[in-house]
Amino acid sequence: xxxxxxxxxxxxxxxxxxxxxxQGVDDGQRPxxxxxxxxxxxHTVVEPPARLHYTEATAPSAGAAPAGPSTEVQVRLExxxxxxxxxxxxxxxPAGSPGETGWSMALxxxxxxxxx
Numbered sequence: 001x002x003x004x005x006x007x008x009x010x011x012x013x014x015x016x017x018x019x020x021x022x023q024g025v026d027d028g029q030r031p032x033x034x035x036x037x038x039x040x041x042x043h044t045v046v047e048p049p050a051r052l053h054y055t056e057a058t059a060p061s062a063g064a065a066p067a068g069p070s071t072e073v074q075v076r077l078e079x080x081x082x083x084x085x086x087x088x089x090x091x092x093x094p095a096g097s098p099g100e101t102g103w104s105m106a107l108x109x110x111x112x113x114x115x116x
Contacts, residue, residue: 040066050077071099086110 031043038059045053052075057066071092078085088107093099 038062040064041070044072045074051075 031046039056040059041055041057043052043054045051054073055070056073057070058068059065060067069092071090074087074089074091076087078087086107088103090099090103093103
């Protein structure tokens, strides 16, 4: 899934996705840094402020080993027409799946909040 979204704002936060209310732990926004929450994975590319790639697989609980196949999330931020272009690619997520729907909802909400 690839979803470009334009943001007219000049400032952007960089780092792994935030899951409010999760009991997750993130021990480093660096290659090899581990994410442990409802998903398990590893940061594979960390190049502030422009790129973040990480693997992700479902886990039965925080800190547990992955229970399913791993996917890869790629986030890129670029200057674009006086703002920021966010490109999110989630490799391994089937079209029309709950994963695709979740990202669409999250990016729609981000766009709504930034357009206030």
